[in-house]
Amino acid sequence: DTGVSQNPRHKITKRGQNVTFRCDPISEHNRLYWYRQTLGQGPEFLTYFQNEAQLEKSRLLSDRFSAERPKGSFSTLEIQRTEQGDSAMYLCASSSGYGGDTQYFGPGTRLTVL
Amino acid sequence: ILNVEQSPQSLHVQEGDSTNFTCSFPSSNFYALHWYRWETAKSPEALFVMTLNGDEKKKGRISATLNTKEGYSYLYIKGSQPEDSATYLCARGGSQGNLIFGKGTKLSVKP
Numbered sequence: 001d002t003g004v005s006q007n008p009r010h011k012i013t014k015r016g017q018n019v020t021f022r023c024d025p026i027s028e029h030n031r032l033y034w035y036r037q038t039l040g041q042g043p044e045f046l047t048y049f050q051n052e053a054q055l056e057k058s059r060l061l062s063d064r065f066s067a068e069r070p071k072g073s074f075s076t077l078e079i080q081r082t083e084q085g086d087s088a089m090y091l092c093a094s095s096s097g098y099g100g101d102t103q104y105f106g107p108g109t110r111l112t113v114l
Numbered sequence: 115i116l117n118v119e120q121s122p123q124s125l126h127v128q129e130g131d132s133t134n135f136t137c138s139f140p141s142s143n144f145y146a147l148h149w150y151r152w153e154t155a156k157s158p159e160a161l162f163v164m165t166l167n168g169d170e171k172k173k174g175r176i177s178a179t180l181n182t183k184e185g186y187s188y189l190y191i192k193g194s195q196p197e198d199s200a201t202y203l204c205a206r207g208g209s210q211g212n213l214i215f216g217k218g219t220k221l222s223v224k225p
Contacts (some may be wrong), residue, residue, distance in 0.1 A: 003157065004157065031211060033211075033212060033213075035213075035215075040217065041217055042118070042203055042205070042215030042216050042217045042218055043158075043203070043205075043213070043215045044215070045208070045212040045213065045214070048210065048211065048212055055210065056210050056212065058212075091158070093213075095211070097211075101163070101211075102148070102160045102163050103148070103160070103213060104157075104160065105150075105157045105158040105159075105160075106157055107155070107156060107157045108157070
């Protein structure tokens with residue numbers, strides 16, 4: 001399968017714990033995006049990378065969130081000291097170019113914070 | 115219009131019916147308009163990317179039109195099938211390439 005993959009698919013954690021998600025983009029894509037979807041909303045942009053550089057972060061990305069893409073390939077999204085409000089679907093997408101290019105999405109990681 | 119808005123929020127149709135959804139977006143500083151289909155437990159699937167006013171795109175029984183001057187796009191499904199049941203999302207391309215999504219239209223097609 002040469003699509004975007006995300007792991008884990010589901011994560012249940014207790015409030016206050018740290019969690020880390022991984023995204024493997026389509027191999028030749030240099031842009032990688034993270035989005036979050038909460039119940040009843042469309043996906044909301046969190047951050048994106050051009051190769052290994054993190055170029056923009058949304059106001060939604062609090063200090064407890066950190067994202068990396070160390071070698072310009074896979075990316076990780078870490079949430080420290082999780083809160084119940086962090087419960088959401090976290091989606092990753094990759095693309096080869098800019099605003100007019102298709103972004104290809106992974107299946108997402110469903111996070112539940114108890 | 116400040117945000118991307120989609121209507122209706124949900125739609126129930128019978129197999130064989132044709133249907134359409136609306137996406138409204140700010141017409142200023144337009145870059146691109148994306149349509150996705152998202153089935154439960156699957157990845158959002160890209161349907162169309164449209165950039166030019168008057169664009170019309172077609173993929174099988176699904177087609178879309180774009181009016182950038184007035185800020186709207188229509189998605190049409192001809193002869194709906196149960197496998198068309200999904201949430202249809204539209205998104206406006208931002209200046210940095212990020213997508214600004216609407217809340218989606220949830221389509222249910224009854225056999």
